Amino acid sequence: MPTAPEGNDRPYFLWLLYAVAALTVLRLGILAGSGLGLHGDEAQYWSWSRDLEWGYYTKPPLIAFIIAGAQSLCGDTTACIRAPSPLLHAGTALAIYGIAETLTGSRRAGFWSGLSFATLPAVSLSSLLISTDVPLLFLWAIALLAFVRSLKSAAPGWPLLLGLALGAGFLAKYAMAYFILGLVLFTLITPAHRSWLTSRKPLIALVIMLAVFAPNLIWNFESGWVTFTHVKDNTNLKGDLFHFGKMLEFVGSQAGVFGPVLFLALLWRLAVLRRDPAAQTEKLLLSFCLPVLLIISGQSFLSRANANWAATAYVAATVLVVSWLLRRNRLKLVATGIGINLAAAAVLGFFFLDLPGITVPLKNDPLRRLRAWDQIADQLRPVLAAHPDAVWLTEDRKTMASLLYALRDLERRPKMWDYDGHPDHHYELTERYLPQSGETVLLVAKWDTPFPILERFGDVQRLSPVEVATAPDHVRRLSLFLLSAPLKQPPS
Template sequence: MTLLARGERGDPAVLLAVVGAVTALRVAALMAAQTDLFFDEAQYWSWAQDPAFGYYSKPPLIAWLIAATTAVFGDAEWAVRLSAPLLHGVTALVLGRLGGRLYGARAGFWSTIGYLLVPAVSFSSLLITTDVPLLLAWALALLALHRWLDGGGWGPAVALGVAVGVGLNAKYAMALFPALTVLFLGATPGLRQRLASPQLLAALGIALLLILPNLAWNAAHGFVTFSHTRDNASWSGPTLQIGSLLDFLGAQFGVLGPVMFAGLLAAAAGLWRSDRRAADRFLLAFSLPVLGVFMIQALLSRANANWGATAYPAAVVLVTALLLDPRRRALFRLSNWLHAAVALVLVVAPALARDLRLPGLGNPMERVTGWSAAMTDLGALAAGRGATTLIFVRRADIAEALYYLRGSGLGFAVLPPQDGAGPKDHYELTRAFSPARVGPGLLVLPGEAAVPPADLAALGLRLAGEPLRLAVPRGVARSRVLTVLPVAW
């Protein structure tokens, strides 16, 4: 019997070997990458240096994961990102288990492979983002909920509560899961009585208990994370943003893959068929409404392509099962080969990041290049001028400086909010400049010929020299530019 046949029959050794091989390849790609940390990643690393139950824009789990991996492997970029491929590998195994329960061993095997090769997962395995632990928590919650509905009793109910609670500590988007659970149970005649189950109420209580420390942190800080989440929605009026909606939907063909997303739309079109399998309805209930929520968000304002990420776990299992129909064999193979090709490109590309150039596109990875060199030059400039503090006006710049100038002995601050406004990011909340800091310093502005804030004197600052320009390559044809102003106070 071939390895593939053994895998399709549910041999766990084959499944673990495949997931282990893909994960190891992605870890090796992280180690070989020439990419710098993106500024969100650098920010999460800085949070990890200050363990807490909450941060300005996100719950704490992302920082805890980075703290764990860097405590073991050090602070290199690959170590900061290490939990991404590892957790995606676990998520794939969980979805394989769910697919096996719903559709049989063959569907379980290919659900695991399908998730590993989804373009968004291949890309996400090279970065550390809040979606990574969120998707694992969502997958675990799906599996636990199905086991509970299948008569699993208290064990699956407790697992469901833990999964939802952990997911809430990854990203508040996890709050959709209990809402969708209520809708699914209420809309399914044979399950409505389960809404009043003490086990389900206990699961909800466990989830609330696990997110309680974060709620307490938010209460102590003016609920800044909730304010940020609300502001991110950016609902500004009754005007409908048709272009934004089309952009979001179009992006899903790239995020989930063209065949897989088309398969999800086809499944949605037949949602109310009387012969629809119960397993299909279960998975559609935890994928389509997620996309619906963010389609509305896109229509009213905007929605990033990844905001619908929690639709993917259920969608992958569902569409994989549909594509395994012998009549769709060609589509099944096309999807897998296309996704495998994308995954292979994304494994190789980071090692070429500094020299990569595509016709008409330039360097698609320039957002994660040039930061290390720019901050190294900035640190050397500060040392040469005897500056003790670097003052920034932009979150991206201070986040990168905190990471790449760690151990330099420099102080780091941002200009405080103006006109009585509240903090707009974590650094304005925790590192706002005060003249009580030791001087002199350098005020770092993004771009060339940047204009300093007009009210420097009101902040207790004065210019102490001519502007300086730092420019380092970020790819083949562009540079990352900073304007640096010597200041004193």
């Protein structure tokens, strides 16, 4: 579907650079001005950065390395910890320019594709958080750029870059495996590029990828493949299957991820594929987005799927949809989509600043989970100080992570109660509590009456809880117990 190279004499890349730089500065400013704390998952990633390993129970290690690098430059504030996100998204948008320009021969298509991606609702949201999806999308875009360049060039640098991006992508998130599926699918269905698989290019990429990814594989081998086991368990295919409603919910959520205009345009393009068959370039882009969307939609039908699980599809989908619309002189639709996405981003940024007296006008405020952990920590400090010899115990992963960050100035760390004797997350694997006779335990619990824990101790004293309002109609409350005389070990 080559786009007419109109306007290629214009400085489209420079324009995109200015636009993305402005967005990035604005997002960094919002982070600097926000009073919101870390989400439980963010706090967990931060805690990993204090104990760097080549792997963790639920994720590979790149997110911890990124946070550790950011902290070494600017400290451990929430703004600094999250700063890599808008910077990496800016890099992804520029890489998408290169993908579109390479495939279509049009700098104009590169500009509008890069700008569209930079303003996607999912990008605006994740630019204000630190998550594994952010480096994954960046490395996916770099890998796709290297792959499309390697199709047109014999230079060994592109397969080398492809291998580096793939290996680093696997260190970000194992969803990078979908990229290899798309690569193999495209080369198999495209006779003109089938020889790529038998050339030395994939061998170079494979060797480099395995070399970069090897430390995590070795860590998993030594740890009993716990991360891969978690990924398998996360598919949750053991319960009731076939949830048509959940699949519809997932598909609908993608309009919020990709933006309503581009998502409807993507559905429109897929609907007319039979009447308007995909050209070779479109086949490539479809190979890197459609399998992901179909697999995750199938997962949502069989069990469940979070809205972000298909995020990698939208690197190629952005180029696919924008280029297709431009080819049909639908620039106004592209611009409208960007405008709607920017309006949504402005609203999100305004509420993310968490200005005094301003609350999210929703029944369930999604930002309340980020509020008031510092106040909780201030109430908990004197309790911890009053019981310096007690084992500090928690029983919820996100609560433990949030307290670790909020009380990061303390050397004292909590232990984690393991309910079933099988590690279900990182803290149960590394910080599992093993009762010892004669010790006293200070339990900080998310639940008011955690009987499975209380019944394991002979002496139970309920202390005054700590609580803070996180919204007009919501209070975060942690129950405190002083426990002694453990009766028996937790189940094993």
